[in-house]
Amino acid sequence: MTTYEDVAKMIDHSLLRPELTEEQMAEGCEVAKRYNVASVTVRPCDVDMAVRLMEGSGVPVGSVSGFPHGCTTTAAKLYETRDLLGRGAKEIDTVINISKLLSRQFQHIETELLQMADSCHQKGAILKVIFENAYLTDELKMMACKICRRAGADYIKTSTGFAPSGYTLEDLHLMRRYAGQMKIKAAGGVRTLDKAVEVYDAGCSRFGATATITILEDWKARLKQMAEVKAAVQAVQS
Template sequence: MNIAKMIDHSLLRPELTSDDVRRGCEIAARRQVASVCVRPSDVEVATIALTGTGVLVGTVAGFPHGDTRTTIKAAETRALVDAGADEIDMVLHIGRLRDGDTGYVHDDIAAVVAAARGRIVKVILENAYLTDEQKILGCRIAEQAGAHFVKTSTGFAPGGATLADIQLMRAAVSPHVEVKAAGGVRTLDVLLTLHEAGATRFGATATETILDDYAARQHGEQPTTV
């Protein structure tokens, strides 16, 4: 099992400097994770830092609230792809989903998928604000709109990924749509539990802790205590 290639190393905190982002990219390259997920203004920095490493550059659109106009989300996505982004994690319009305005939510996601021009699009539901029925609806709309992943959380809401949500989301979409867990994935045990439930990608800041723990267990050492 290649745990590293399930991790999107998260570099989204607002206080990060450009040097912090470069150091995060160094970690991502050294540990050979799937991608980094950086703020939109850091895409060029990450693209330069990760050239030739095999680590993808991911970023966010409509982040973290999902309430920017669809035209702005689409324009942001086009600019991010032009800057070198390989993957886009977009926040759907949470309020419109809660309204039951399925047409708006669908078209909002579809516009980003089109603007991404074939790049991977992950749709963040922000489950902390949704009922189970709304989570299921959001997942199904995301699939219909062409998304490649559905994702639990931004990491900036009151709650993050839970086992129940991963199970619910996995059941709500077709096998070709993947599930990303984000928010609170800080230990190997949490990652493995959510992977068993169906998550295939994980947003994490504790990347090195998780991977060091996995390496230790592979060598028969005692797991770390977190």
């Protein structure tokens, strides 16, 4: 990691808390724009506003489907996903049906995700599937990886950020092992630069964050320090 973009373009700036006001949502979109992150992830009701505010920024708007429990019907998830795509969302984070996974109804999950991936890809959007690992055994995490791979998901994600716990390094390593060509997103607990470096080293391409300003200001300071050290070494050698 040697450039600003190495960290900034890993961040999905998260604006999903239910108590956020429209003013706070607008401020959050401005943060995503100013820091040029990978995406801004907003609640479904805020997609119209976010698309308008982010126009021309180069930062895509993402939203969520079946969030945060994953237990809506397939028809409801598909309607929500297609509605969000029609409103301009370019990334969809959907929650796997946790109950169906725990009940080992794997075909139901795969059929649902196949349709969701197809809906996203027809619009040139990407699909990220949230496992909510806090509730799953390692075997079910492995099965979820395999199902998502067959369904054509673009990313698999550890957590919603609303469960009893978020990502763990053990989960990231397991998911990386079974992800195939899918990318990994960490969520729930990436609040510092050191944690961002940790998930990068574990093989993540993205992470969800609310502490975007802190992480990226610390990264700027570290890059400056690294540049000063490099310059000092070069001065000594010359």
